[in-house]
Amino acid sequence: MSFGQPKDGVRYGSYLRVPELLKTQAPLTNEHDELQFIIIHQVYELWFRLVLHELDAVMVLLSEGGGRVCDENIREAARLMRRVICIQGVLLHQIAVMETMRPVDFLRFREYLKPASGFQSAQFREVEFLAGNKSQALLDHCDADDESKRRLQKRFEGPTLRERYLQCATSRGFASNLADPGTELFTKTVFSLVELYRNPPADASMMDLSEAFMDFDEGLGLWRSRHFWMVERVIGGKIGTGYAATGEGFEGIRYLSQTLNKKAFPELWEVRTRLTL
Numbered sequence: 001m002s003f004g005q006p007k008d009g010v011r012y013g014s015y016l017r018v019p020e021l022l023k024t025q026a027p028l029t030n031e032h033d034e035l036q037f038i039i040i041h042q043v044y045e046l047w048f049r050l051v052l053h054e055l056d057a058v059m060v061l062l063s064e065g066g067g068r069v070c071d072e073n074i075r076e077a078a079r080l081m082r083r084v085i086c087i088q089g090v091l092l093h094q095i096a097v098m099e100t101m102r103p104v105d106f107l108r109f110r111e112y113l114k115p116a117s118g119f120q121s122a123q124f125r126e127v128e129f130l131a132g133n134k135s136q137a138l139l140d141h142c143d144a145d146d147e148s149k150r151r152l153q154k155r156f157e158g159p160t161l162r163e164r165y166l167q168c169a170t171s172r173g174f175a176s177n178l179a180d181p182g183t184e185l186f187t188k189t190v191f192s193l194v195e196l197y198r199n200p201p202a203d204a205s206m207m208d209l210s211e212a213f214m215d216f217d218e219g220l221g222l223w224r225s226r227h228f229w230m231v232e233r234v235i236g237g238k239i240g241t242g243y244a245a246t247g248e249g250f251e252g253i254r255y256l257s258q259t260l261n262k263k264a265f266p267e268l269w270e271v272r273t274r275l276t277l
């Protein structure tokens with residue numbers, strides 16, 4: 001018998017804890033659309049959990065060995081990134097379910113949600129921080145349970161995917177340094193990556209991984225954008241329910257519009273501009 005398997009065999013419901021799962025939706029009103037609102041958010045949190053699980057595995061793969069990161073690890077990291085990218089596709093399309101809710105349907109229970117907001121999703125922030133977009137202000141504004149705050153703090157202090165990617169590139173002969181866009185060091189890194197992009201077959205594994213991170217970063221941006229349009233269509237210019245956390249003057253879609261251009265892998269975007277034949 002394998003580890004953890006009950007004597008009388010596994011059952012679908014007990015293995016997946018379906019009864020417990022179905023008890024975790026607790027609407028605050030009798031409004032019809034509140035159940036879909038809760039379920040969509042819960043499903044997001046489950047997917048975020050899996051995304052973090054995969055990204056953590058990618059971090060390990062890219063840091064193993066100390067010296068040159070081997071082809072096998074890079075290929076496996078790219079494979080796991082493709083899973084993350086597929087999940088991002090699901091997350092994007094899920095917004096359409098939310099859009100079947102008419103503005104008036106949301107208004108019927110919106111008041112009861114204050115001051116809760118997706119802004120307080122600690123796992124979303126973990127993904128952002130792990131990717132490379134850390135922010136002391138967002139860490140300070142984290143309004144979650146103690147365990148989630150502790151995890152987010154760890155992400156804030158820990159290494160990022162962007163750092164691992166650049167270390168991996170260096171180990172493969174593309175001299176790369178972590179530096180702010182606009183600095184000389186940043187431009188140097190971009191030009192070393194231009195060499196990779198100019199001749200993809202020279203290091204096909206590294207090229208594949210680079211494009212996987214590109215897809216991932218674009219996926220984050222597409223989600224931000226899709227969420228932004230959905231929010232405007234549902235609440236227009238109204239102040240968001242999390243206005244207390246986002247700060248006066250940055251509430252609702254005004255806050256969201258400032259996040260649309262965030263990039264976790266700025267070097268990979270800049271390569272496109274600098275690339276020549």
Ligand code: HEM
Nearest residue numbers: 044117118119121124231234240241242243251252253259
């Ligand atoms: C009717 C549906 C929704 C509305 C009206 C809405 C509205 C908003 C607003 C106005 C903000 C900005 C912060 C604030 O002022 O509260 C925000 C942030 C956010 N929402 Fe939503 N949202 C909705 C659905 C969702 C869903 C389904 C998710 C999935 C988890 C989500 C995740 C987030 C996240 C992660 C942020 C923070 C974004 C950032 O800081 O970059 N929202 N939302």
